[in-house]
Amino acid sequence: MSQRILIVEDEFIVANDLSFILEKAGYDVCGIADSVEEAREIIKLNKPQLVLLDIHLQGELTGIDLAKELAEENIAFVYLSANSNQKILEEAKATNPYGFMVKPFREKDVLVSLQIAQYLHEQNMSTKRNNELTLQNSLNDIIGDPTEWDQKLLRIAKALQPHISFDYLAIGMKNLGPIPYEGSSYLRLSFNEYQTIGVDELLNITGLKRNELLKLQEAADEDKRSAWYNDADFTRLTQQNPAKKLIAKTFQMASNLVMYIPVAGQPGFTFSFYSRKDDAYSNKHLALANRLQRSLSAAIEGIMKQADNVVIRPVAKKDVLAKTESKSGFEGIIGSSHLMLTALDHLSLVAPTETSVLILGESGTGKERFAKCIHQLSPRSKKQLVVVNCAALPTHLIESELFGHEKGAFTGAVDKRAGKFEQASGGTIFLDEIGELPLESQAKLLRVLQEKEVEKLGGRETIKVDVRVIAATNCNLEKEVAAGKFRLDLYYRLNIFPIILPSLRERKDDIPVLAEHFIEKYSAMAGRPKLTLSNQALADLMNYNWPGNVRELEHLIERNVLLTRGNVIERIMLPGAVPSAVAPAASVVSIGDKVKSIDENERDYILAILKKCNGRIAGPGGAAELLDVPSTTLNSKMKRLGITRKHVSDSGD
Structure with a gap:
């Protein structure tokens, strides 16, 4: 039976073209509406399975108003978007659509968007049913x-x-x-x-x-x-x-x-x-x-x-x-701010399922730690968790690394080799920095996720793989999709259950307990009694902006533990180039009257550090060391922010 689709669009030509594309592809278009009121009548009569929904409609109500009603009725919807202002788009995104189609439409893009929406809706409904069944069973157990x-x-x-x-x-x-x-x-x-x-x-x-x-x-x-x-x-x-x-x-x-x-x-x-x-x-x-x-x-x-x-x-x-249970399976995750607790709630909800997870957050927020916890709390915990840093894969070896190769497939392939997906079969694969994967590799990855099989480089046979996928990125994938740097269909295939990790500056209440944990850890490693923080040192930590997040805090505490001669860390040696959260924000704000974006500030900051390091990225005294991030992470950030080799050379002048 073909899928019933309602088109809610107030431009007749656009709606008619969409209807032609859909009917040609075998879909059942159950109606066209130009207002929320008309759409409600059609929904009541025909019960569509998916709605293509324009934001701006005839009448006082908008597509966003209708989207909220569709969500309550568990009807999937995809927005039809022209150029709307950022505020309207943010309101639309808050309704959790299954995608956006930007006018004018290409037939291929329309059909791909519908396939993605159908897949996501089925996954979402399945996860919802399973979670509620688990909850109902828990309540019944409690009653008895x-x-x-x-x-x-x-x-x-x-x-x-x-x-x-x-x-x-x-x-x-x-x-x-x-x-x-x-x-x-x-x-x-x-x-x-x-x-x-x-x-x-x-x-x-x-x-x-x-x-x-x-x-x-x-x-x-x-x-x-x-x-x-x-x-x-x-x-x-x-x-x-x-x-x-x-x-x-x-x-x-x-x-x-x-x-x-x-x-x-x-x-x-x-x-x-x-x-x-x-x-x-x-x-x-x-x-x-x-x-x-x-x-x-x-x-x-x-x-x-x-x-x-x-x-x-x-x-x-x-x-x-x-305090009846410990945070079993949450090893290494510390903090009780409401943003971190929300992320942990989402982790505990999705971990026992087979659902793909996309972990979003800045560098140093603990994305790999969350991925490991999801694996440990899943039914796959007895199998392998295979970690892949997509940013660190050489471009010419990506396919070989992910999918494996046969002997002689290329120069240097002296042996047959299993790829990361084959190694992870029965377990979990963690694709870190997924946003750095080239478009060609994204297409091949999408095929593996859809077909659940891999073909080795130089091979002729396909190999079935049973893998749960966890991906992570510090990029804004929606912007990458809009810029043509990330595939829309792959984004929605991965973004079934997103978990957003807060930055350290968003959860400053957790800094004291994090600092105490790292002091205890590195005091023990140094073979000395546990040090304490002075009030001034704690104030230093609380007033800092933490561009490197928890990873930067850990490295900073480790250095200060080693450098402190007494039993009290009196002051924290903070990177002087970074303005604190309470310092005057001249470098953060101004281009005339224009407020700089986070990306612009981050780009300026990295360029300043490169200049300080005479253009050196890796190694002792390099920018990566000063920023407390791996050189691969810094390279991927520079690539995303458009910092080229020329900028690096200029910084070293």
Whole structure:
């Protein structure tokens, strides 16, 4: 049966041309709409499987408005884009489309985009079904386990965390007899560490009197319906709801998701999720909450029966610190900032699956460490993880390295050799710096990912390979695609489950614990007692901008441990050429009134370092050493930023 496609486009000629291309290729075009209202009618009647969606339409509503509705109904969509401003494109990207087609369209590009969208949608739906099934099974196990109700609630909270991320969760009932609130609250401290916050804890933290706190916790209309509140909506909500204002102010929360759970014979139960991110929640979380309602209702009713058919008893323990599991499988990953915890939640969610993963982040943020953890937590952990640095592969040997070669396939091929994909069969392959792969090699890699087979250089037979692919890059692949340097079909084949790693300057709260870890590590390696940081040294670390991220911090701590004669690191020797986060940002901002981009600042900085090193890149005293990055990484950055050999020569003059 052919795929049903709806075209939502207000330019008749464009829509008609698209319809002709699709019908010629065997697709079923179930309608053409020029407005959101007309599209809704066609969707209701024909239930399309995919929508081609222009952003600018007839009427007040835009394609972005319709995209949000399509996402809720699990209908795949691809944007039809002309030249829109950056703000509109960012809003469109936030709806998670399965691609963009830029006008005017070529027939080949249209058909490739549809194939990619269909593949991604199938993968996304499969992953979603598997994750929700796992969650449902976990909730059923929790219901049947004979533990105390407060521990059951904590286990429910932990089970929900990868699916509905939160920094604070209040679970309970309101307006039950003389007590305005019964339940528990959990403050997330690290990946799997939560502190139970009860009435006494809130009294100690806020300084309120008991009657004042109980007054604040009286039920409001917002507690009796499921809804989400981000950013400005959350701010308005806190102005109307004193209890939410208290939580927001006390624990620095910026968004809220309310999940109302009806309970037989009772007023109802509320799961109130809070996050420090100002855009943490959306309709997809609300839809998940609705699908989980039956299981959670059963869980709550089971807990209440356990409590002798009376309202839930207050938590007996005044300071329950839940630390029941370690971060097993997360070796070497340190930090509890909300951005890092979000990345870890995504890691724990995708690791047990077969889904391809794309890890995005700047150099030095720990992409390879995350890839190793995904492999260790996967069913493939007993097989090999093969690491390939795409930027370090010589251009003429890429095919041989990845896919293998037969004896005599080229000069120097004296033996038959298995490629990296064949070596990784049954396990995982990690393609680091995937953005540096040449276009010709990208095409061959795409074929391997699609067909799950390789053909050795000089060989005639294909070899089946069973490999999970994890890729990583510090490039903006979307820009590379737009510039024609990265294949669109390969990008979407890899970008099924992206994990974004924050830079160190975005997670400065983690610097003290990271610094302590590295000091302990290198003090032990140097055979001396563990050193400590002075307040000034810690301030030095906190005020620095960290272009090299965690890798730079580690190397900096190692040097200072070796150079410090006493037991205290009094000052940190920071690279003087880099402006700190608190220093005047003259070099960061100005070209007249124009603000420089991150890439422009990074390019200027690398050129300044090259000049300081007289154009030397690798080796002692080279720019790579000064920047605390491998020379291969620096070379790939220079290539991406357009720094040529001429620039290097000029720097050495």
